[in-house]
Structure formats: C-alpha cells, structure tokens
Amino acid sequence: MEIEVISFGKIAEFLPQQKISIVNISDTDELRVYLEKNFPDLAGTKYKLALNKNIVQVKTEINNNDVVAIMPPFSGG
Secondary structure, eight states: OEEEEEEOGGGGGTSSSSEEEEESOOBHHHHHHHHHHHSHHHHTSOOEEEETTEEEOSOOBOOTTOEEEEEOOOOOO
16 A cells, blocks of 8 residues: 655655655554654644545544645634
C-alpha cells in the first residue's frame, strides 16, 4: 500500500519534499507516529490531518492511494 502525504504552511518546513510517499501505514494514528519519529520537529508542533480532503478528528483507516494533507492550525473568520 502506498499513500501520498502533502504538507502545507509551516509544516512544509519540516518535511524535505512537498510530497512524500509512505508504505505500510494502515490508519491515521500510525501515520502520526511515523511522521513524528521521522520528522522530529513535527512532534512538537500542533497540526491537523486531512484524508482525501476531509479533516480527520479520530483514528481513521487509510487505504491504498489515499492522499493525506498535514496542515498547521488555522482559524476561520
């Protein structure tokens, strides 16, 4: 299984490329652990995940070819 991870805003500074591919991740909790282990600056930062353009609030299954966005906190007006 392969997923695409896209980062935005300040989060993009912590990842070496705008898009990265990750294999063997089955849910968003595993993805958070993987990201924070491989990109330690991310561990101390607040961020949100979006799976296929939907904000993720709880542990969610990730499927092959899904796209996950890592976004810094934001507020609307």
